[in-house]
Amino acid sequence: MIKIGIVGYGNLGRGVECAVSKSNDMELVGVFSRRNPETVKTHTNVPVYEMKKVYDMKDQIDVLVLCGGSANDLPKQTAELAEHFNVIDSFDTHAKIPEHFEDVNKASVNGKHISIISVGWDPGLFSLNRLYGQAILPNGNDYTFWGKGVSQGHSDAIRRIEGVKDARQYTIPVEVSLESVRNGENPDLTTRQKHTRECFVVAEEGADLERIENEIKTMPNYFSDYDTTVHFISEEELMRDHKGIPHGGIVFRTGTTGFDNENKHVMEYKLTLDSNPEFTSSVLVAFARAAYRLASEGQYGCKTIFDIAPAYLHPATGEELRKNLL
């Protein structure tokens, strides 16, 4: 049994707890939290410890799955823990991945442990498909579309507007652009042509709805480059119809082969997810299995999803995989 520890118990941590509880080759040792452990109740009654306790439990943990945020938690936490544990994180600030990799790699090499960073679906499975696509069709184009799904960052941006009580923002790919890509037309797409944004807003009583709508639609970076729709709804409607955290998207590689580039090919990878955090957790848990196996072989240092041979993720043996899945 692979012994897993969870660091941080938000949506992602709960998702990891669930995924581990359903994996036959894993068991959950504990949840480590910066909150007072007595105030945290886990779904499976697995014990909760204060964060610093983790260092006393080194021998009981094979892999730590880090479920903190990329803005404030992971930049320090992953490297600190990587010196003492095999760790997995879902660090998703794309621009800072090279720096994060260097920090974590140094710690992992020092401690002779395995770390795998930026695991999830983007970065993660989407990145993989960009890589396979470029390697196989070097003469081609990449397209990534997100949605339909909830963007937490955009929802938060709306919530910061005066007079807004709550909000939910959906990112939606533009169907006609998807079709153009699928047809191998290799369109050059502007930001506006790729996605639309749909906002469901609960306003404070008596708030100026016209001003709120205008502030949303003209907000730089977040909304001004997009066609944005704003719906004002009641708090009850928001809770009833927009409680979930769905997401997903599509990675395309389109390209040509043949001496005159006469043959077109489209590779399409599409995810449709009811729960963004639970799916990300499921990816993390599969890569925790890989980390355990790599560490068992004596490997160490920082890896990304690009460095992990697929067979390490699946509980079956190489022989079974070749027989049943190849």
Next chain:
Amino acid sequence: MIKIGIVGYGNLGRGVECAVSKSNDMELVGVFSRRNPETVKTHTNVPVYEMKKVYDMKDQIDVLVLCGGSANDLPKQTAELAEHFNVIDSFDTHAKIPEHFEDVNKASVNGKHISIISVGWDPGLFSLNRLYGQAILPNGNDYTFWGKGVSQGHSDAIRRIEGVKDARQYTIPVEVSLESVRNGENPDLTTRQKHTRECFVVAEEGADLERIENEIKTMPNYFSDYDTTVHFISEEELMRDHKGIPHGGIVFRTGTTGFDNENKHVMEYKLTLDSNPEFTSSVLVAFARAAYRLASEGQYGCKTIFDIAPAYLHPATGEELRKNLL
């Protein structure tokens, strides 16, 4: 530069020639054929040698890409060559992969070379997506659909019927079944519910068309379990409208997460290929790069697509991949 040799010069061999000619880090050393080399003319004027000559050129070749057929060529050829060269093949008789792996692995270990077998899209990229899907969503279902595309085996079966001059058969996924899978309904699908078969047949002059159509539709294994449509067309129409070798298909993994399996997820991997052999060739060439790199590290033995870390396929460095694709 990675020095590539091609064994066998049919559609697949020509596709490899084309893909290598467009790869900046590879060069083609020669084509090896069982035909009289003087009768074989390559597209890029790369020299053609008789098969046995390959053993004299060991030092000039980094990886041999084997482009023979799975029925008659590869079962012997791959193992024979794997003792002396790093080799890649696209062996696609699914049921015999375990046996082929054992044979080739023994030879590769003996010769301390790398071999990668069953490379292409199915087996190959489709297998990968089955593996990633099962590893990430252990509670779920697999679906593979093929087409729309030309099945050579089924086209050949029609050609063997008396009175048939030529034929082309398309395998087509049933749209309503695709939609059911996409909606996460986890349908149990019969053979008939997954694919239909569409046949374009050129009959000999005076042949009994009704008999031919009936023989096709009732042919066991090939057609009797499917809804089959037969169109009789002229030889000119066949050459004009059905000259290409398109193919493709979709691999789905659908599954649930959450303590009560309350959240559904759909992973969909779709290929739409104008030329089946040229796309397969492109996959072979990317894995030839991986074979070269693995061999340079001193690794040896037989691998499959499951054993190759994705980064080995792409010409960029790990640092570049993390910066630009992760």
